[in-house]
Amino acid sequence: MPVSAIELHNISFFYNSDPILTDVNLSVQEQDFLAIIGPNGSGKTTLLKIILGILKPAQGTVRAFGKTPMEAAGLLGYVPQNTGLNKDFPISVQDVALMGRLGRRGRDRRYTPDDRALARRVLEQVGMWEYRDRPIGKLSGGQRQRVLIARALTVEPKILLMDEPTASVDAQFQTDLYDLLKELNTAITIVVVSHDMSVLSGYINSVACLNRTLYHHESGEITEEVLHSAYQCPVDLIAHGGVPHRVLRKHDHEDC
């Protein structure tokens, strides 16, 4: 019986006694490409951080390949939202990318020549190798985003978790990135948090709609009622136009 890549069981999380997540269950199969969608404040980022072990849920269990987040540290790559970084920090692009190698278990935390070679390859992949000595604060938002993606890839993760990865990158890189993810997806599991469903539509295998609690649709069977229950505010749905529908149609089509 295959072990699922991610297994969340009855997860609840509170911020100052406000419920952020209630009773979330999720099972992500290996090599799935899952999109978690939901309105602002629906707990998407919190859910990612719980899977990564950055936040501890008040209730429930988290497993990645059957391991606790701490044990699974070297298996998970993470691209956080690009907003909270300290831009004055004295660190070069290359040193940021190398941080992805910290997750290896059972070794000391010094970087080997192999680590450096990998960081180079990944930085080349995202087109940032020529900026390797540049301080992180002297990059544009889009360039910084590429570096954060590179850092997650140097983990050589079995699961890649990304929080709005295309928020500040240009259209060309966005396409390149999703093509790269598609390629990676033949070997690894990918979870993307996004509200940009139009871009995701061609790549994902399943969708989860989050609004405090989760509605997961492995086969892409999203009815309009489910989306309503996730978004709660029908205006929001209408405002986004036919996009969710297009996601569904395409998806259904591929599956059939």
Next chain:
Amino acid sequence: MLDAFQSEFMRNALLAGLLASVACGIIGTLVVVNRIVFISGGIAHAAYGGIGLAIFFGIAPLAGAVGFALVIAMIMSAVTLKNKQRADTVVGVMWAFGMALGIILVDLSSGYNVDLMSYLFGSILAVPRADIVMMALVDLGVLVIVGSLYNSFLAMSFDEEFAKAMGVRVAVLYYVLLGMIALSVIMLIRIVGLVLVIALLTIPPFIAEKFCRSLKAMMITSVFLNFFVSLVGLWFSYRFNLTSGATIIMVAAAFFFASLVYERVRNHLGGA
């Protein structure tokens, strides 16, 4: 200038300055990039409670300060890790509580008031041998710990959440960091006194941060700046018979303002 450093006590003072510069350049850098200057100030001032306790019970003041500061540092770590938003208040309270406790205990033990000034404003010219040995040990400890955990400290300082996701034990590192801050701060109390500790711990890294591209470079630059500032400050203190702590800080402040002006000019020329 050289003849000022001929005498035994001046050489001792220089050695103390050098040893303090090493630990404080490294730890000060971590304090600045982690933005925990306020917590460091809290530890330094609360340490006065330890000096008061030691004087009251008749043990070595520095030993009392080290013990008390370490306890305070651990409590502050626990509070900060538990609730970042509220930590400021708790740190502020412990800052004042430690000082008040120290003042009362020193009041109750008559005859020590002469010493008080040297803890508040430093007495680098009267550093005993035993303190120099302690400083060397603290340096050694800091070098070994930061040297072997450098990449983890770097990751924690740059992006705590990513570090956590990579399995770096951020909470443990945080306790270790605050413990090292406590020890470094006590060393500095000898040099510039606890009132001015924070200035010497943070001004050199503030300057270094503007010109350095890696945390390691920032640490090394801070160590050299620290030492240079101590040296020049010491000379002023000797030459004009002024309190050494104050002259050292004055030199550091002069450097700081000069670096601001330099940065302005450079940006201006760069932009033109």
